[in-house]
Amino acid sequence: MILPLFIIIPLLSAFLIAIVSGKKDNFANGLSIISALLLLFGAIYNFITQNQEVIVYKIGNWDAPIGINLVQDSLTIFMLIIVGLISLTSLIYSRQYIRYISTNWKYYSLFMFLITGMNGVIITGDLFNLFVFMEIALLSTYALVAYGGKAEEFEASFKYAIMGIVSSTFILVGIAITYSATSTLTLAKIAEQIPHINTKIVYLVGGIFLMGFGLKAAIIPFHTWLPDAHSSAPAPISAMLSGVMIKVLGIYAIIRIFYNIFGAPEFFLNIFMILGVISILIAGFLAITQWDMKRLLAYSSISQIGYILLGLGIGSTLGILGAVFHIFNHAIFKSLLFYNAGSVEMTTGTRDLKKMGNLKKLMPVTSKTSMIASLAISGIPPFNGFFSKLIIIIAAIQSGHPILAALAVIGSIQTLAALLKVQRFGFHSENKTEVTENKTSFGMKFAMITLAFLCFAGAILIIPGIREVTLDPIVEVIKNNGEYMNMVLGR
Amino acid sequence: MILYLLCFTLLLVGLYGILTKRDLIKIILSASIMGYATNLLLILFAYRNGSIFPILRKGVETMPMVDPLPQALVLTSIVIELGTTALLVALALKLFQKYKTYDITKIRKLSG
Numbered sequence: 145m146i147l148p149l150f151i152i153i154p155l156l157s158a159f160l161i162a163i164v165s166g167k168k169d170n171f172a173n174g175l176s177i178i179s180a181l182l183l184l185f186g187a188i189y190n191f192i193t194q195n196q197e198v199i200v201y202k203i204g205n206w207d208a209p210i211g212i213n214l215v216q217d218s219l220t221i222f223m224l225i226i227v228g229l230i231s232l233t234s235l236i237y238s239r240q241y242i243r244y245i246s247t248n249w250k251y252y253s254l255f256m257f258l259i260t261g262m263n264g265v266i267i268t269g270d271l272f273n274l275f276v277f278m279e280i281a282l283l284s285t286y287a288l289v290a291y292g293g294k295a296e297e298f299e300a301s302f303k304y305a306i307m308g309i310v311s312s313t314f315i316l317v318g319i320a321i322t323y324s325a326t327s328t329l330t331l332a333k334i335a336e337q338i339p340h341i342n343t344k345i346v347y348l349v350g351g352i353f354l355m356g357f358g359l360k361a362a363i364i365p366f367h368t369w370l371p372d373a374h375s376s377a378p379a380p381i382s383a384m385l386s387g388v389m390i391k392v393l394g395i396y397a398i399i400r401i402f403y404n405i406f407g408a409p410e411f412f413l414n415i416f417m418i419l420g421v422i423s424i425l426i427a428g429f430l431a432i433t434q435w436d437m438k439r440l441l442a443y444s445s446i447s448q449i450g451y452i453l454l455g456l457g458i459g460s461t462l463g464i465l466g467a468v469f470h471i472f473n474h475a476i477f478k479s480l481l482f483y484n485a486g487s488v489e490m491t492t493g494t495r496d497l498k499k500m501g502n503l504k505k506l507m508p509v510t511s512k513t514s515m516i517a518s519l520a521i522s523g524i525p526p527f528n529g530f531f532s533k534l535i536i537i538i539a540a541i542q543s544g545h546p547i548l549a550a551l552a553v554i555g556s557i558q559t560l561a562a563l564l565k566v567q568r569f570g571f572h573s574e575n576k577t578e579v580t581e582n583k584t585s586f587g588m589k590f591a592m593i594t595l596a597f598l599c600f601a602g603a604i605l606i607i608p609g610i611r612e613v614t615l616d617p618i619v620e621v622i623k624n625n626g627e628y629m630n631m632v633l634g635r
Numbered sequence: 636m637i638l639y640l641l642c643f644t645l646l647l648v649g650l651y652g653i654l655t656k657r658d659l660i661k662i663i664l665s666a667s668i669m670g671y672a673t674n675l676l677l678i679l680f681a682y683r684n685g686s687i688f689p690i691l692r693k694g695v696e697t698m699p700m701v702d703p704l705p706q707a708l709v710l711t712s713i714v715i716e717l718g719t720t721a722l723l724v725a726l727a728l729k730l731f732q733k734y735k736t737y738d739i740t741k742i743r744k745l746s747g
Binding site for chain 1: 646649650653659662666669670672673676677680704705708711712715718719722723726727729730733734742743744
């Protein structure tokens with residue numbers, strides 16, 4: 145599938161939904177599921193046919209410094225597949241869940257704008273274009289977080305919007321300084337110019353970008369908006385935000401800017417490592433203290449982002465492999481956990497763990513899939529989370545940071561404790577709830593079972609032989625940072 | 636240099652407002668000020684001393700021109716800010732309907 149289609153399909157369906165749908169959301173849901181399917185299959189098709197080449201699509205056939213480039217390499221396809229997968233399951237899940245809030249096409253239209261923004265950030269090869277697509281994604285999430293229309297949701301959305309504006313402003317300042325130093329906005333051209341400019345400017349711009357994209361990725365100390373926004377949003381949106389959004393706008397942009405453009409300066413890698421470990425420990429601890437199920441999961445997201453950042457910061461091949469694998473794994477099991485939380489909330493009407501009771505009998509699918517996801521996220525073999533965490537920890541030891549490795553193991557135990565709390569109080573407690581009817585429908589169960597299956601199946605990505613075609617090219621893209629520039633500029 | 640510093644000060648004024656003000660509307664205004672500072676910075680980077688507007692005309696000899704690209708960026712950024720500000724104002728109105736106040740110290744249902 146040619147690259148602009150990844151932007152055109154969701155954008156077109158967003159407008160079609162707005163024009164054609166009447167009062168009911170049947171058409172809107174159907175169309176959005178079809179376009180999400182198209183995006184997923186398009187991404188998989190590109191993965192099969194790519195042969196590890198970099199494909200550059202020149203919009204309007206203008207060359208790199210004048211026109212805007214769309215770039216496709218292994219990392220791009222990997223992120224596109226994650227976005228497609230999670231948005232597809234999320235839309236299938238939404239079909240019933242969102243009717244429980246309202247039957248309105250606006251939800252699906254905003255959802256499609258969210259996908260447009262994220263796909264745009266992923267495939268663009270231009271710094272300012274990245275900013276514009278980021279704003280499209282952010283604007284629709286501000287609205288989607290407040291979709292439920294309760295007081296807390298507006299509060300969370302306002303907080304999120306203000307934080308988003310501050311971070312976007314800093315990113316724009318960073319872009320302005322980059323432009324004034326290098327006289328170009330194409331990512332590859334900037335990478336070409338970076339060795340020739342003053343290192344002080346690189347550090348200044350890097351600091352500003354770290355703050356801006358760190359806020360989007362919710363790395364501690366920039367995390368304060370995340371628990372509010374992710375726990376107040378409707379469950380499928382929480383899954384999109386926690387599973388995909390913080391990775392695309394935060395981690396992916398950090399990878400592109402700090403690795404592919406700046407060439408991974410040692411100074412920033414050390415900062416990543418330290419921030420990663422701080423995020424793992426503090427957020428892991430805060431997660432244990434929560435009683436609101438979705439809030440607990442949101443804090444656990446910050447802690448998992450810490451693992452990804454730690455892996456990236458180590459900077460060795462093994463560390464980056466672990467980080468990339470963890471991006472995929474976390475998208476799957478965190479979305480699954482949010483779906484579980486959503487179906488529990490729909491059935492019992494509460495998110496408070498103390499008020500939940502013996503849901504094991506009432507909701508067998510939800511209970512079992514959440515058990516699988518909890519085990520996967522805490523790193524119990526044979527689930528996928530175990531392998532990625534193990535790789536990151538081994539990489540930390542190999543690169544001579546045994547203390548960081550020990551702290552990462554402690555963080556894993558914290559995650560286990562927090563998720564066991566969900567299992568113990570949410571699904572297996574002696575409390576009897578008065579609810580007798582399980583409202584989970586087929587679509588919701590289908591989404592949950594698909595992701596639970598992927599928690600098992602995801603582990604095969606790491607088997608040698610499969611790894612060489614799936615994960616290793618991505619690591620190659622991140623590690624060989626000069627390669628990106630040469631490939632895009634066609635040398 | 637002094638212009639850049641003043642521009643940076645404007646950015647900090649906006650940030651200070653966001654961090655310290657308690658009124659929702661004042662926070663939105665501070666966010667706008669931050670946006671203006673950024674736009675000003677972009678325009679400043681584009682400015683060349685003693686140059687003309689960047690339009691090529693027939694019969695007029697070429698002179699040094701200001702950089703047109705940041706001006707295009709500023710237009711885009713203004714549009715984005717307009718959208719965000721409109722959304723923020725809508726959210727503030729909704730918050731007022733729910734809480735009957737614009738004071739953020741009284742809007743505290745979320746905690747932890």
